[in-house]
Amino acid sequence: MTRLVRPDAVLVQAVIAGALSFAHLHDLAEAAGQDGWKAWAYPVSVDLLLVAAWHRLRSLRDAGEPSRSAWSWFAVALAASLGANVATAGLLDLRDVPDWLRILVAGWPALAFLGGTLLVHRPTSPSAPEPLPDPATLPVVERETEPGVQADELPVLPAAVPAPTVPPALVAHAQKIADDHRTRTGSDIDTETLRARLGVPSPMAEAIAAQLA
Numbered sequence: 001m002t003r004l005v006r007p008d009a010v011l012v013q014a015v016i017a018g019a020l021s022f023a024h025l026h027d028l029a030e031a032a033g034q035d036g037w038k039a040w041a042y043p044v045s046v047d048l049l050l051v052a053a054w055h056r057l058r059s060l061r062d063a064g065e066p067s068r069s070a071w072s073w074f075a076v077a078l079a080a081s082l083g084a085n086v087a088t089a090g091l092l093d094l095r096d097v098p099d100w101l102r103i104l105v106a107g108w109p110a111l112a113f114l115g116g117t118l119l120v121h122r123p124t125s126p127s128a129p130e131p132l133p134d135p136a137t138l139p140v141v142e143r144e145t146e147p148g149v150q151a152d153e154l155p156v157l158p159a160a161v162p163a164p165t166v167p168p169a170l171v172a173h174a175q176k177i178a179d180d181h182r183t184r185t186g187s188d189i190d191t192e193t194l195r196a197r198l199g200v201p202s203p204m205a206e207a208i209a210a211q212l213a
Helices: 009-031 037-063 068-091 099-120 168-185 191-198 202-211
Strands: none
Touching (some): 009 037, 009 099, 037 099, 168 191, 168 202, 191 202
16 A cells, blocks of 8 residues: 655745755855855855754753853854845845955855864763772682681782793894804803893893793
């Protein structure tokens, strides 16, 4: 069964109002000296800034953040749209547009670009750090003890420190130094001398010495 498409009265009204506002902005821009494609670009710029400001406004309100900046740019775009509609209603002679209006129309692209950039690239507030867990809620791990030995008397073993990772190129260089030392002295190089020749920390030198042939 074919479903009948019923036009939404609100949508139709929005399309009509948008088309009229678009035409008024075009006529005003053209009267202010912006001819050709530039006159058609002005209504698009105003409407896009209006939509972007409203979208940012709702996002900030949903997030509970201050929305004063979004309100300001929404008011700027709304004033530009309403101003064009009022100016083309017969209150302004479009054949003799005043200089101040020409200046406003000519400066609108820079203003709209600034507003759109600030709305899109507005810095977000840093997220709050996660709270530390309550020690009272952490599980307690009991150590097994031998009969007759108190838990507090058990020795505390230090945590094992992982051996440092030695790059193969550094091992190869250390091998050359060890071979040269054996040739000159007739004995194997010790860890301290190897550490001084390589300029590395003691744990790294010990790890390299363990890998030398």
